[in-house]
Amino acid sequence: MKEIKTKLLVIGAGPGGYICAIRAGQLGIDTVVIEAGKPGGTCLNVGCIPSKALIHAADEFDKVAHLSGENALGISTTKPTIDLTQTMEWKDGIVSRLNFGVAGLLKKHGVKTVEGWAKFRDGKTVEVTTPTGPQIIRAEYVVIATGSKPVELPFLPFGDKVISSTEALSLTEVPKKLAVVGGGYIGLELGIVYAKLGAEVTVVEAAKSILPQYDKDLVRPVVKRLNDLGIKVMTNAKAKGLSTKGNSLLVENGGGADHKIPADKILVTVGRKPVTEGWGLEEIDLRMDGAFIHINDKCETSMRRTYAIGDVTGEPMLAHRAMAQGEMVAEIIAGEKRAWDKVCIPAVCFTDPEIVTAGLSPAEAKELGHDIKTDLFPFQANGRAMSAEREEGFVRIVARADNHLVLGIQAVGAGVSEMSAGFAFALEMGARLEDIAGTIHAHPTQSEAFQEAALKTLGHALHI
Amino acid sequence: MGEYVIKLPDVGEGVAEAEIVEWEVSVGDVVQEDAVLAAVMTDKATVEIPSPVDGRIIWLGAEPGDVMSVGAPIIKLEVDGEGNSTEASTSGPQTEEPETEKSEKNVPKKREQSFIVEPPKTKVEIKKPSGSKLRKQSVGPVRAEGEKPVASPAVRKRAQDGGVDLRQVAGTGPAGRITHEDLDAYFDGSSVAVGPKGGLVPNTSVSEVKVVGLRRKIAEKMSISKSRIPHITIVEEVDMTALEELRATLNKNRAEDHPKLTLLPFLMRALVKAVAEQPNLNAIFDDEAGVVHQYGGVHIGMAAQTPNGLVVPVIKHAEARDVWGCAAEVNRLAAASKAGTATREELSGSTITITSLGPLGAIATTPVINHPEVAILGVNKMAVRPMWDGTDFVPRKMMNISSSFDHRVIDGWDAAVFVQRIKSLLETPAMIFMEG
Numbered sequence: 027m028k029e030i031k032t033k034l035l036v037i038g039a040g041p042g043g044y045i046c047a048i049r050a051g052q053l054g055i056d057t058v059v060i061e062a063g064k065p066g067g068t069c070l071n072v073g074c075i076p077s078k079a080l081i082h083a084a085d086e087f088d089k090v091a092h093l094s095g096e097n098a099l100g101i102s103t104t105k106p107t108i109d110l111t112q113t114m115e116w117k118d119g120i121v122s123r124l125n126f127g128v129a130g131l132l133k134k135h136g137v138k139t140v141e142g143w144a145k146f147r148d149g150k151t152v153e154v155t156t157p158t159g160p161q162i163i164r165a166e167y168v169v170i171a172t173g174s175k176p177v178e179l180p181f182l183p184f185g186d187k188v189i190s191s192t193e194a195l196s197l198t199e200v201p202k203k204l205a206v207v208g209g210g211y212i213g214l215e216l217g218i219v220y221a222k223l224g225a226e227v228t229v230v231e232a233a234k235s236i237l238p239q240y241d242k243d244l245v246r247p248v249v250k251r252l253n254d255l256g257i258k259v260m261t262n263a264k265a266k267g268l269s270t271k272g273n274s275l276l277v278e279n280g281g282g283a284d285h286k287i288p289a290d291k292i293l294v295t296v297g298r299k300p301v302t303e304g305w306g307l308e309e310i311d312l313r314m315d316g317a318f319i320h321i322n323d324k325c326e327t328s329m330r331r332t333y334a335i336g337d338v339t340g341e342p343m344l345a346h347r348a349m350a351q352g353e354m355v356a357e358i359i360a361g362e363k364r365a366w367d368k369v370c371i372p373a374v375c376f377t378d379p380e381i382v383t384a385g386l387s388p389a390e391a392k393e394l395g396h397d398i399k400t401d402l403f404p405f406q407a408n409g410r411a412m413s414a415e416r417e418e419g420f421v422r423i424v425a426r427a428d429n430h431l432v433l434g435i436q437a438v439g440a441g442v443s444e445m446s447a448g449f450a451f452a453l454e455m456g457a458r459l460e461d462i463a464g465t466i467h468a469h470p471t472q473s474e475a476f477q478e479a480a481l482k483t484l485g486h487a488l489h490i
Numbered sequence: 491m492g493e494y495v496i497k498l499p500d501v502g503e504g505v506a507e508a509e510i511v512e513w514e515v516s517v518g519d520v521v522q523e524d525a526v527l528a529a530v531m532t533d534k535a536t537v538e539i540p541s542p543v544d545g546r547i548i549w550l551g552a553e554p555g556d557v558m559s560v561g562a563p564i565i566k567l568e569v570d571g572e573g574n575s576t577e578a579s580t581s582g583p584q585t586e587e588p589e590t591e592k593s594e595k596n597v598p599k600k601r602e603q604s605f606i607v608e609p610p611k612t613k614v615e616i617k618k619p620s621g622s623k624l625r626k627q628s629v630g631p632v633r634a635e636g637e638k639p640v641a642s643p644a645v646r647k648r649a650q651d652g653g654v655d656l657r658q659v660a661g662t663g664p665a666g667r668i669t670h671e672d673l674d675a676y677f678d679g680s681s682v683a684v685g686p687k688g689g690l691v692p693n694t695s696v697s698e699v700k701v702v703g704l705r706r707k708i709a710e711k712m713s714i715s716k717s718r719i720p721h722i723t724i725v726e727e728v729d730m731t732a733l734e735e736l737r738a739t740l741n742k743n744r745a746e747d748h749p750k751l752t753l754l755p756f757l758m759r760a761l762v763k764a765v766a767e768q769p770n771l772n773a774i775f776d777d778e779a780g781v782v783h784q785y786g787g788v789h790i791g792m793a794a795q796t797p798n799g800l801v802v803p804v805i806k807h808a809e810a811r812d813v814w815g816c817a818a819e820v821n822r823l824a825a826a827s828k829a830g831t832a833t834r835e836e837l838s839g840s841t842i843t844i845t846s847l848g849p850l851g852a853i854a855t856t857p858v859i860n861h862p863e864v865a866i867l868g869v870n871k872m873a874v875r876p877m878w879d880g881t882d883f884v885p886r887k888m889m890n891i892s893s894s895f896d897h898r899v900i901d902g903w904d905a906a907v908f909v910q911r912i913k914s915l916l917e918t919p920a921m922i923f924m925e926g
Contacts, residue, residue: 363651367646426665
């Protein structure tokens, strides 16, 4: 059997793994990365990137559809149609451009990529089943970056009708009726896409509200928009399985009554779980945190010189968390002194409107014992939002009452995802309310609402 | 212009005197209201004395290390308008502060629990007259316990590169933010000097470090122990393999509400067993009265390193606690000691002491008895060593114990019996759990 020796072995070329490998390459570390699929992982192939492409396509379609009816702008056009096969080809083109880009970056930094499925033989040796036969790789350091996959419901196994987010990103026809099980961000992002493209969408959520991890104020504008788009939302409702004919989803509502929801496709988005099987975790017996691999603030596992990063290490399962961990681990292996010291991991929910959270919510801050000041500035009072016909939503700031140190920033509104950079930056820099209030925010932009939210929290907003 | 006298405030219930640990100002400094003037220490806590007024320091009534009575004048300030030197009860010039805040401000009331002093409010900044020496950099934590330091990513990276724990760096920026300048000052002032550029140079500096506060108390206690007690120290090796297996199993299967077991709870239980047979070791020797007080209860002192120095919190009635109970109490006391919130009761009343340096424990130590106790059990580092089992070398987890005894009241024979008893209990841990 062929054998390679390397200093660093990265298992998985998702956002965590490929960043780790690139950074290690930059630092002159002999690095091998193993990937069974295409480089880029869930994010690039079946997650962030393709879903954003489809969201863009659906938004463009929705705009034209909106303009084909009565509208304030006086524009008239005919009703749009869509060839979803062509849309998917376009989306696939973007994905493969990025696959190519990641592969190129790895190569440029001297990282060797091995295609295949890795399996641990011992803590520092893996066997890879490659298309050209098995291969043994021995390494001094190992980084586990195996990621996560959609959770399957036992009574709704993935198959022809029942699909996960992966298949939902590759449909060639808009389903007439789409049932979405799970009203988290993935289900809603895709549900909104297909609703805009003409599907009749029903969202079934077991909790008492959709997007249960966000507070009511942040969710309210999304609920309203879902309503306007004709998406039916059932909360406190449990999916039970397929009907005997197989053409509808059986749902028990909060009162215990059973419903049949006719559906051509049933999208199950009830969460993601770490990929901890099939690569020999049992051979190395790492300490776990529930279903996740336990790590410390240096991403070290319980085994020496073995690190884990990304979704396999726990929440929040976000690509940019994995990337930051990957970069840090590469630097640690290069001998630099590093430890996880981030103030926040911003999170964006690409629903319509979008939700951004960075740092602590008012409730979380109070729970941690902070005496807080908090206030929000609505986009209704923002000229740019008005002139874009999107006045819903707000920016909210949470700060310490005693020294005005900003603890958290949240926003909901059209296009607020791009404001996340400013939010995270303010938190990492240790900004006080006065710092944000004292920074000129260009007029006329939505970001003025950020400055105004700081002013309002200080008690002297100017535009409200 | 008037003279304003600041007296040593009542810093805690039942405290009649306090030691001046450090002056934060010197004569001639101009200070603003609320600026920290001095740190004083009682046997319970260190508290800061803030200035109740704006003014210029004209007199300091003590040297660091002096012990002053509550009510004694310690600082005189020159202030605008009338002072208070004729009128003892004046609380200072009228300010626009709400009434509720004022009473707190003049006298820090009963902040007994903390070595760590609350961060100054944002508007409070010590202003020094231009030309005075650089503000002395506090190396101690200035934030409340558990509070994260605030610093930009660039500052954090510089600190990590330099091996600096930002929790130890004072922040002078808004909201206590640590700036690049704060870090520069820390690098300049810290003993870990940024190395000289090019070549070796002789360093002829001698810096004077006053032995004050907790350090002085430790120094006094150690002198008494070593000058009065003729120590006898015995070092023995213990095969910890069985106990470590047991510990791992217990930890693996422990109930959710159970703390993780370290070695300490097992040592405590073994100690309880051993002194049950040799009560003369669980005792206090009052050498002035010539009496040994043998205790029924086993109150185990646990030598612990804190940011401020050595303290010995006490696990009371270890005989009435099982390993889980001991572990929970150890965790609670360790956290309280680190935070400086341990009460006087929790830091006194031990009848025997365990000292452990964990992974730094070396192969042998000569523990100093915690006077007036008569015995101390020292724990050295555990390591896997090849041991001869009669036919082969086998890897065993070995650990030495180094124990000292007061030879005035404990004979070598007794000491040896005790050490062997501890050894056999640890090597056959089931015996620790046997009743009777």
